[in-house]
Amino acid sequence: MGKKVRESGMEAVARLRAAGLRPTRQRLELVGLLYADGDRHMTAESLHEDALAAGVQVSLATVYNTLHQFTEAGLLRQVVVDAARSYFDTNTGDHQHFFVEDEGLLIDIPGEHIAVAGVPEPPKGMAVDRIDVVVRVKRA
Amino acid sequence: MGKKVRESGMEAVARLRAAGLRPTRQRLELVGLLYADGDRHMTAESLHEDALAAGVQVSLATVYNTLHQFTEAGLLRQVVVDAARSYFDTNTGDHQHFFVEDEGLLIDIPGEHIAVAGVPEPPKGMAVDRIDVVVRVKRA
DNA sequence: CTCTCAGATTAGAACGATTCTAAACTGTTG
């Protein structure tokens, strides 16, 4: 039995419905691209290019809209590593990242592997929302 | 004996010379602002505003140039926490940050306090350049 | 099956942060 390489239409529809989003052609096709094979990192531009390359007709504006809606719905996670552009990650579980600055490349680090100790009390009236660890690497 | 609140002209000149930068009026005045009182976080815009407010005449372009030159020279550290704008930190030592998203506010966490364990081997041919930890906090 | 309309898509304009340009200015060195 081969590895699943593409989400079924039904799964995709359910995923969107659960998020309160209409299963439109564009969103379905983007879901198809996003969850086709394993975890995936992208920027709005790169996803838009990939979509066009795959023959999926969708505007850049819709890619931005979709990325944000999916993020809000918990289907994607936004990763801030580069001041110049926003990255998104299909892996929404507990994990961190290597970031290869020169190539703009993100690589997952499973959450079990990394432990952050010694975080002080947040300032009065504040609560910790999330801890992001970015391991910046360079070609040696 | 009061706490030093302003860097002497000589120190500032030496600092710039060491970085291979000519001690121009603008750079001297910016150094004055930057290291006047303890650690400081800023964006290009905020530093520019502060400069104008302090009667320091300098263009936004020069603020950007200076921030980058100082960063390159190791006098400042760039902190990536927000996709929308770049932050800079006068504290270049080993430390991490709280980031209050709603207010765009950065707060230092001394390096001794935080420990990151379990970082896997970087990908082949890569070497770890730096590990950044951002503790995102929200008003409780 | 068709009507209807809230929700979705889109091209292009607008935007905000940052970088670039090319002209004017200023430390430094001889």
Add this chain to the structure above:
DNA sequence: CAACAGTTTAGAATCGTTCTAATCTGAGAG
């Protein structure tokens, strides 16, 4: 103090992203 490389600057340009207003479409009502 001449001369030039380095610096500053206003304004234009660029880049990613968001907004706008017009058009389109999914899905429930009849």
